[in-house]
Amino acid sequence: MACERPPPLPKKPESLPAAPTTICALGDDLLREIFLRLPSLPTLVRAALTCHSSLRAVRSTPAFRRRFRELHPPPLLGIFLDIFEYDTPAFRPLRLRSDPDLTAAISGSDFFLIRLPGGDKGSDPQWVISDCHDGYVLLFSCNTDHMAIYNPLTRALHLFPKPPAEIREDVRFEFHVLSPEEDQGPFRVIFVCHEDDGAQTAVLSSETREWQIFPWVDAASMQPALQPEDEKYSSDSGKLVNGFIYWIEASQASARVLNTTTLQFSQINLPPHIEGQGALTAGETRDGKLCIVCIVKFTLVIWLWGTDDDGFERWMLDKTFPLEQAIDDLGHCFMGDQVILKILAIENDFVYLSA
Template structure:
């Protein structure tokens, strides 16, 4: 048995210490501002439309900087989300300004907000009390209108969404033989620069009995330049000065069909060189029933209508190695058109379809009653070349020319400078 003295010399037993109670850690808060640009832009790709992207990008400076600094993202977004149709501008008889009809899509509130914020009444255009008939639309492209005041011979480029207004100097009298009123007969085309927002050109065509030439305005030089005459067009057997129909644009070029012959004059807007291509014989002189345009992926195409059949034709190399218009497919629209005109036509009315334009793979058209009441409203329609779907856009009285107004990529979302 151990003595008490020995026991007292034993070292005291150490008590086992419990680990300290862990203090609760505050959770790490991760917000969208902490995301990298790549992940943020991947999220933005899933937005439903361009107006939604504009709204998101303008929420803060970092979002805007991410969108502006990535051309690759902008290309991907355009491929996934075509520029939306905002509405139509109409040239209205007896008014000094065009009218506007919006396309109402309840599924896209951001597009509706863009329409509400746009200056569709064109209030920034100069007003002249004694100028009648006032402003006419000569072109509508890239979200901008090109307008001509027939009385004052003034030309304006205006973006109703951004309210950017450019007033151009009067074109040289030489292109209209010194008569101011002749400007209204000329086609003017607005060409915008994607690389340099705010920079643009305006091109018009002059021709005499057998020759053609281009007249170009540059926003950088702020002056008109008359190019030399071109002999690209074949000689005109009739010898008449007005041997070309109104022009149109497609795939980066400008096109004018001959009034009576089966060919089209083509102007390359980059090289400013003229050439010509054949037109199907059965379409010569039949301007209202066909339109030149481009598909969603930029291919040159033609849409024409025979009775209630809509045909799609592409300019491509045939089996013999020669480029020509080749019919790709045809679709019957009779049932849809008869439903769209129900209640506005009589049994003896002659009903035809007019093609207004083909833009980004969308055909814009409308039925027309040849012997009916011209004051009756009608449906304006769109036909998608990719989905083959006919859609009713709106119902209203037909005026003169109409111009689809499509929202372009805003200049505020291009570049790297995000300073206010």
């Protein structure tokens, strides 16, 4: 008997190809997790500007931006040089390595400071740079009644009146910019005039645009108190470190400190055995620790403020780096001249020196 073949099975309908996943299909939380893995802040800016979804994910959560800054400290783009007195400072970009993001950030910014206004009736305003911190450049005009705070990256320019002249007569004075904790928030300017026997502050908010003047503080009232005749502080500008300003004189055993939140002055003992050893500079490590750096006989010495094994806070010697070989490698640049090293800045675990 012939075997009949079974009828063919019905054909399954062909499944449609899966729709491709686009950036718009990702949720904001997933986008932010991806963005945290980007290598630098310029890369994040370029990624955020690719579409509305990316921009919304970055803008909507201040906690994400804080977290990104913690993981990716902003790179040093360059330095401003006061080559000529009372002339607009010159900007020198760093070219340590080829980085297209950093190159794009510098190329699209105004580091020539061309947006700074000129003087009245065509006179030279004589802008002098006084502080540079967190992307802000603070300049003081010697020929006008204004000071300028400028962000070369965003080209945001703010003009403010100078502090009243009566609190800056016959004393050293300086300015410090305190950037906002949140993006686009108000910032403050701390003005400090100081002498060996005391100091005074004034504060300007970008919201009120008015100066709030605080009374003079005698050195003898600063804690821990020392005899006024023993007080002597560097004529260099103080260093802003983690919300505190430090003035250090290498020949002394203490430093003057200003808490920028409470605006209270105090003193802090310096590391032992470094009196008279050379220029001292306060700075902040990448994890937020206070450090002091000095150069002793072409050796870089780094002290950290921390808690010892017994639970006491004190200065602890962290590292020493011999610099003589590095200077010898640059010998052709100095043509036999005596080399003098100066500490310019301490940023994100890097010490920047000039020779």
